Amino acid sequence: MLELRQITKRFPGVVANDGVTLQVAPGEVHALLGENGAGKTTLVSVLYGLHQPDAGEIWLEGQRVRIRSPRDALRLGIGMVPQHFLLIRRHTVVENVALGLPGEPFVRPTRRLEPRLLDLATRYGLGVDPRARVADLSPSEQQRVEILKVLLRGARILILDEPTSVLTPQEVRGLFEVLRRMRRDGHAVVFISHKLDEVTAIADRITVLRRGRVVATLPAEGVDRRALARMMVGRDVEMQPVRRRSTPGDVVLRVEGLRAVGPRGVDALRGVSLVVRAGEILGIAGVAGNGQRELVEVLTGLRRATAGRVLLAGRDVTNRPARLLHDLGVAHIPEDRLRDGIVATMSVAENLVLRRYRHRPFARGPLLDPRAVAAFARQVIAEYEIATPGPEVPARLLSGGNVQRLILGRELAGRPTLVVAAHPTAGLDVAATEQVHARLRQCRAQGAAVLLVSEDLDEILALADRIAVFFGGEVAGELPVDEADPERLGLLMMGHRA
């Protein structure tokens, strides 16, 4: 049905796709498996007309096609459900679907659409209220709207880019049911993921990409997951990390009845109470947008609490400024590391002292000591294995994993008492992820209290000693990791209280 032949795509300094060949058959769910940076998104961007390949051909139903834009792709029956939804939040579902749909009347474009939408929704089990405002929908429902948009445009080939990253385990199962129905109808689905479990659960065939090349294409039936992991990473991976019992000490962080207002003026935290002890990792799980971000911001001095208290080693630090909190031993690994964590145009060395440039030995009175800064930078670069030509190189030249190593080095070098890590491995490759995990475990071993916010349940289950699940700005439930499994956590993430 669809065939990509020897697709090559280069970006400045990197070959994102190197002679990639891929065949997709009707009625097939074809998984593209690979680490971040393996070239999965680039490949489907070529297929959807967002990028032009530098070499290679695309064949559809026995004919060579050129796809210059998403419009071309849709005309050929190729549709994409993006990782980050492109919906107009203030509009209703049916209005969003009508937007850009050819052939709808100019006046009241949605009037003929609603029955068709409902029809499709029932056929594939994509239940959603056509008149609901997108802003009121959960991420899972917004994803259904994106799928409906693509189906209504007559797509026979659907590309789903990391579709499960915003879903709870139960919602993932629902999505898979939708995909199975589409498969039954003869649709082809290209499913992008870096999670082995999902891929083996839904795919018919799996193509593994590494560093822009196809490692193998193989049937999902009876595939060895360990072998898949090795193909994806290029070496053996520890599948079940050893879990070590920790012996928590005194309470380092105590949060009592914390309330805060989110960016849209709504209550984002509605009375959160929790405790983190020295030498333990508290995992915060939950679907994005349930108050985790606001909790991190309040704890690190970037957002005001409207009620409640934050106690750090018994001292009330509610609403104290970020600089003071850092000086009191709060390390912050920020969620958006490129936006908040580094100054891209400044040097690696300057970024490494971003928190402590005011203190000796980096500053003497109002003057900075560049030699002390450079010496410290060289030490951290070596210790944290930051791949950089030197301390004077601008931080923007570092890869994602090395930016995170830089931030880790900066935040952990001062032996913090509390580490607040927000999505510390999002978007990182396996090597960097393992290093982040090792560092967080090391912090715990050294007696720091660690608060780990993550949407990756596997990560939380692997690292945390206790898990608190956020829903609607509250702690829906808290449980020790021994009693936690994806099923229970998933229920809590959807608001079923423990």
Place this chain on the structure above:
Amino acid sequence: MKRLGPVVLEPVTAPSGGWVLVVSAGAVAAALATSAVLFWTFGLSPAGVYRAMFAGTLADPRAAPEIVRQTTPLLLCGVGLVVAFRAQFWNIGAEGQLLAGAVGATGVALFVPAGPWSVPLLFAAGFAAGAAWGLLPAWLRLGLEVNEVITTLMMNYIALFLVEWLIHGPWKGRGVFGFAYTDTFPEAAWLPVVPGTHIHWPTLAVGLLAAGGLAFLLARTRLGFEIRVLGQNPHAARYAGIDPVRTSLAAVVLSAGLAGLAGAGEVAGIHHKLLAPSQVSAGYGYAAIIVAWLARGHPLAAVLTALFLGWIFTSGDVMKVSLQLPFQVTLMFNGLILFFLIGSERLLAYRVRWAGPPGHGLPALAPAGGEGAAATGASGARRT
């Protein structure tokens, strides 16, 4: 990646120094070329105009002191703007701050008993008055998020009419009859000049010191570090606990204060009285925006770019005298230069590469060469 005929534009994350120089020089050349067309429509031979300009400035030794005289206020305003722009405070009000500084210095010269303290005191008053003129927009921006481009621009007009009012009203000189200016300053409040020229060297010295001092400030001090972090990534500044209000205020006070010093230098060094705003400043505060833009964030580079603008101002004077062109040609020059500079800014985000005639071969297979040598190794486009 965009394709324009045989040329391919590739995005880069940061332009190299050489490419910046090429693009900036290209913008200035384009401005001169466009001006040539305008001269031609004026009935003048463009070649003749540029020859006269060259002969009257670079080839004439008497012109050098004049260029330096015009460079002085441009330098003071320009280095200040470099710092303000580094903090992402878009101060368009150097002209008004310069005039405010002139008023402050005049106040000291006229109403404080003269003595050896007069010159330092009037400099201090000029700095303070200029800084105060910048503080109001800064306060509005930091406290109420009022756009500083609008407020600093509007403050220029307020300063202009303040000067007009003073020289027509309360400060109008007793001995000047029908003219609108103040009494002449006592000689103790005159700045010394380099003999035989109008170069009031104390102001020039302050300007050069400011350029060096601010370069040091940005590179080697805590405040400079904070200004750079705040300007280049306000989110990271917030994360690092850098106080945006205190840091921005420091940058604004420096910027506006130095513009005020320029005003003090003009009245105390050249005119020895306060007179019509258009005579105090030939638009130095506006031209300083170009000085700062061309200097691209480096205070020491502002010394060279101020000299360049000083040369343009002097050229305007030459054309006025030798070709009877209106002085406004200077403004036209400045306008066109700024226009092309800002217009060429997008070019810095790309590197240009020859890819052969369209339809032959695939673009990325063509060798990178020529200007394409700028900024390799940028891997910003890496995707999953």
